[in-house]
Amino acid sequence: MEATIEVTGLRKRFGSTVALDGMTFTVAPGKVTGFVGPNGAGKSTTMRAILGLDSVDAGHALVGGRPYRSLRHPLRQVGSLLDAAALQPSRTGRNHLLWLAHSQGLGGRRVDEVVEQVGLTSAIRRKAGGYSLGMRQRLGIAAALLGDPPVLVLDEPVNGMDPEGIRWMRGFLRSLAAEGRAVLVSSHLMSELQDTADHVVIVGRGKVIADVGVSDLIESASGDRVTLRTNARTQAVTLLAGAGATVAVTGPDTLTVTGLSGERVVALLGGSAVPFSEVSAHRASLEEAYMELTRDAVEYHATEIQESAR
Numbered sequence: 115m116e117a118t119i120e121v122t123g124l125r126k127r128f129g130s131t132v133a134l135d136g137m138t139f140t141v142a143p144g145k146v147t148g149f150v151g152p153n154g155a156g157k158s159t160t161m162r163a164i165l166g167l168d169s170v171d172a173g174h175a176l177v178g179g180r181p182y183r184s185l186r187h188p189l190r191q192v193g194s195l196l197d198a199a200a201l202q203p204s205r206t207g208r209n210h211l212l213w214l215a216h217s218q219g220l221g222g223r224r225v226d227e228v229v230e231q232v233g234l235t236s237a238i239r240r241k242a243g244g245y246s247l248g249m250r251q252r253l254g255i256a257a258a259l260l261g262d263p264p265v266l267v268l269d270e271p272v273n274g275m276d277p278e279g280i281r282w283m284r285g286f287l288r289s290l291a292a293e294g295r296a297v298l299v300s301s302h303l304m305s306e307l308q309d310t311a312d313h314v315v316i317v318g319r320g321k322v323i324a325d326v327g328v329s330d331l332i333e334s335a336s337g338d339r340v341t342l343r344t345n346a347r348t349q350a351v352t353l354l355a356g357a358g359a360t361v362a363v364t365g366p367d368t369l370t371v372t373g374l375s376g377e378r379v380v381a382l383l384g385g386s387a388v389p390f391s392e393v394s395a396h397r398a399s400l401e402e403a404y405m406e407l408t409r410d411a412v413e414y415h416a417t418e419i420q421e422s423a424r
């Protein structure tokens with residue numbers, strides 16, 4: 115089966131609430147695709163539609179070219195984690211997985227493999243009711259992997275994880291994508307996807323705001339800005355502003371310079387004997403890039419509102 119997800123023109127209302135308003139994007143194999151947007155943007159509803167759990171008013175979602183409900187062995191084709199908290203608390207983690215494995219015609223050996231993959235071996239014979247949220251997330255990922263599916267749909271998998279767990283999850287998701295799987299991961303925090311996602315689909319109010327590669331997004335948000343570290347801040351500001359740059363003070367000994375290349379900044383400082391300890395091209399964080407993108411969307415909405423109020 116082809117490892118892809120195609121979402122086309124999904125529309126869904128809950129009473130007067132528009133949850134999905136023409137949601138359209140694709141998820142490619144071999145990549146982690148981040149699915150990001152604020153609370154209520156429609157991420158979970160889209161994932162539920164992909165997994166055939168929610169009907170939609172219009173549009174369609176295909177996994178490997180077919181609707182989920184028509185897949186012959188769905189759990190061998192798509193693994194999902196929607197709500198890690200949904201567990202039978204009196205059952206051990208291992209029994210939870212065995213029960214799921216048996217329903218798919220798989221045995222205990224496969225359970226042991228996925229438990230080891232997610233690093234839960236030492237806790238797997240304990241009752242799941244005593245698991246932390248981070249451990250439940252690991253158990254949920256193990257369950258998603260049982261059928262060794264080429265497509266993974268994970269709703270907020272790092273929710274409740276400690277920094278060590280988040281670091282583990284980042285590496286793990288990347289390794290699953292490196293095996294050629296299509297991995298769709300939602301988050302309401304762009305920063306959670308830093309160092310994980312290759313591609314991001316940014317959503318708001320039930321539709322896609324941006325569908326872009328992470329490196330392109332960061333490059334365009336980084337602009338032609340240069341970070342300068344100097345203990346002669348006043349001299350540097352006067353010199354660089356005089357050469358036509360826009361200079362912002364961003365720390366006690368840090369300036370952000372826009373409008374001059376790094377080479378030109380070095381040449382100007384050197385020529386006037388202004389001391390500095392670092393000149394580097396500014397690299398925006400994923401969070402900054404997100405703010406920049408969504409700011410435009412917010413301004414656009416504000417203009418729309420003002421105009422409609424006239």
Ligand SMILES: Nc1ncnc2c1ncn2[C@@H]1O[C@H](COP(=O)(O)OP(=O)(O)OP(=O)(O)O)[C@@H](O)[C@H]1O
Binds near residue numbers: 131155156157
């Ligand atoms: N079962 C439901 N009944 C009524 N409204 C719903 C239902 N499910 C979702 N909604 C509404 O649809 C909109 C989209 O919700 P959804 O849960 O898909 O967003 P989300 O992006 O996943 O948000 P979050 O990050 O909070 O999980 C929200 O306004 C939500 O309140």
